[in-house]
Amino acid sequence: MKPVIGLEVHVELKTKSKMFCGCSADYFGKKPNTHTCPVCLGLPGALPVPNKTAIEWCVMLGMALDCNIPLFSKFDRKNYFYPDLAKGYQISQYDEPFCLKGSIKLGSGKTIRITRVHMEEDTGKLIHENVNGQGITLIDFNRSGVPLVEIVTEPDFDNTKDVLDYLKKLQQIARYLDISNADMEKGDMRLEPNISLRSNTTNTTNNTNQQITNKLPNYKVEVKNINSFRFVEKAIAFEIKRQTEIIEKKGIPVQETRGWDENKQKTVTQRVKEEASDYRYFPEPDIPPIRWNDKKLLMIKKQIPELPDTKKRRFQKQYNISQYDAEILTREKTLADFYETCVNDGQKANLTAKQVSNYIINKKIDIESTLPAEIIKNIKALTIYLRIDESEIKKIVERVLNENKNAVGDYRNGKVSAVQYLIGKVLMVSKEKLEVSRVKKILEEKLND
């Protein structure tokens, strides 16, 4: 049986103000219900006015994920009831989202298709407490109306490794675009995998088998609101195991929404299909639609910086560094930018890009507290000996060994101290200052050859 996995990811944007009102979107850790107004508190009569920057960022993310940007788009109301939803509906996008049909290429070479990227608003936060032995739920609306972008994939994953790679790439792109902190711990990114299993053992004698196995399973289990990569890994693994057991007993897993319970280390039922919501979407009458033209879209496109994959390939080629090093250096845009500044400065001091990358990676440089100039100075100090190419030293060593056959014989007969004599000779022959340990290493290699 093969897992079929799709992902819905919510990314909270780091705009200054909320999606439909002027309240500060910087709500994390703030006093409850101090970042609210008539709009995000859903007071009677209040009306939404969309945040231009949030819309542009959503489109920018879509562009970075190779999506099509339809010229016409609109907001819709998604109607449902929950105490954290102030208006009784969430303003979202239904049939005409900002971005459609994109993709992300994984490290494994596999391409994950992105169905859509759309804009919506966050809900308030529920806090469950016990006060005087009574269970209560408290609601803080500071988060209500914070801009959210939802990225939906096709069910293209069949293993957790790819899922994690996808999530890391998505997180990295959001950070490169500087549109979200994508901080899992602060809930900036929330993950909802949907998992089912495709049987590849049934009807093996049937000649239509090929067709059948390519069809998607007729059920889907959604795991809601996971806020850590590790939990998503565990939840998927758990679901695969759980569903496998059901299918092996000739059962069919129930189509439902489940949640990850970290304490119990398992997924638990939240809502089954029969109770599934009917969201009664309809076009949001309070917000006129959005229409793009080529000029406006180009202006957004221009704001997209070089993205991680492109940067990585360029680094490998331009700086002649390994794929692994390029990967590390481009993991965060700030580090990549720091590296390039150092490389530029290093050039003037005759340092190669490779030397700079080695130093930054090996020494695990904290770029927050180090200036590029310091990096260059430090590398220089270390490499004053290293400037001579290894092959140059080898040539000198060969020459010295040929000219001092006696000493070589002594060494090979057990007189180890003869190496000191030979080192002295090498240092004498060389016009440049050489590092003793390096010379010794090369000499010993040759002598023990």
Added chain:
Amino acid sequence: MNYSAYTIQGARASLKKKHFSSTHLVKACIDEIKEKENLNAFITVCEKEALKKATEADKKIKDGVDLPLLGIPISVKDIYLTKGIRTTAASKILDDFIPQYSATVVKKLEDVGAIIIGKTNCDAWAHGSSGENSDYGPTESPFLEGYVPGGSSSGSAVSVAAQMCFASMGSDTGGSIRLPASFCEIVGLKPTYGRVSRYGIIAMASSLDSIGHFTNTIEESALMLSITAGKDPNDATTPDETVDDYQSYLKKDIKGIRIGIPKEYFAQGLDKRIKEKIEAEIKSLEKQGAKIENISLPNTEYAIACYYIIQPAEVSSNLGRYDGIRYGSARQNFGEEAKRRIMLGTYVLSSGYYDAYYKKAMQIRTLIKKDFDEVFKKVDVVITPVSPTLPWKIGEKSSDPLSMYLSDVYTVTANLAGIPGISVPIGLIQSLPVGLQILGPHFSEGKLFQVGKAILGV
């Protein structure tokens, strides 16, 4: 002293000349409200606040401050949020709701010196055509005991007709200003959709709600619109269109104005006496130089069906926020009409029915709008009746919702097309008032005032 002879402009002139004070005006209005308490026009009377504001206004007047509504008492429908003053939407759900903010229009009015004298009764959540659906009891017609004043802005219409204030703000989603204006023998304006901000006014059906007002005269109606109209950054559906100099239209005659008479509005179902009265007015306009043309708005017959899908759908969503958590009480406290509309709206939006009902209705809405677009290529304005019948007795239609819905037959089209309409009084039939409706293209309010003036005379 009797202030009923004064228009807003007249009262302002007298206030400036210190013939009387704003305090006098406010007290006189409060007296009227108290005396006619049986009409049930107000849910909340802001006596204390209004008197305080009047004192402040009198001081400003003394200091030579001149603002268009300085010291003038007006009322607002109880769906307008007024900071610190209870706002109920005539529903027990909001019985104790004290708004944290004021509607844009309320601020605009107060900015030019208006004094809010009270919050008027209406059909709960503005759902109704008669004023009977209020959780605070029905409003009664000031003309004949036991008759409805028209709704849903019932109290607003009555407050102006019965001289309890100089003007009143209402809302019109399917006729809720024009119908009560017609039933109360006053002028009621439903501006172009988006012309006046909806921010801070409890939403009924967001794509249809129009914010307008009641006055005794066309001149006052023009003055009120020049104050309330304009773009509001808090309402994304208000265009940046310049606000016309409406007063200038009042000086123009109607020579050469092309008036369309749509046959669908004079067909079966219209009370003959009303038809005759309107035809007499049309003749008089022709005499004044207007060109009368017979026209057709072929999709009119679908308007009510279309409206009674779109409107409840939006209502069901707009009333979703009343969950009793942040304000108000629990959902079972909705009145019968609100429950009916929530149910109907939820049904037509629900999975499997959306295309057959809601989508279909929105397509027909396009047809209705196109009808008007075509007609306004040929004529400047269209004249129709406001209501197919005379005002009815309280209780007469309340058992049959559909027959009540059908009383909006001549008014809902303007809401579906987003165009402006004005109801002007053209006299009485058996002591019951009759109104005439003038419709025009988007943002043609000036023209409506111009033709309205020709009908009412000076």
Added chain:
Amino acid sequence: MKINVKHVAKLANLPLSQEEEKKFEKQLSSILEYVEQLNSVDTKNFEITSQITGLENITREDKTSISLFQEEALSNSKSNHNGMFKIKKIL
């Protein structure tokens, strides 16, 4: 036209009494019967009108404005605790 009133009421989060359910089932059916007349109109190639203004691209700049004070936000709630709205425990 038969309407599942119970289901619709559940979607609408609207508690109805049995009498109300009965009454609405009848009334809604007759209203829906009335609106059925729209089916006779051919709308195949017609756009929908969900916005009558013709406006497009109405947005606001990403600037913050002053929020309500906590006491104001909570001022109309029947029940609150530690600056938050309080309800019966839900899970």
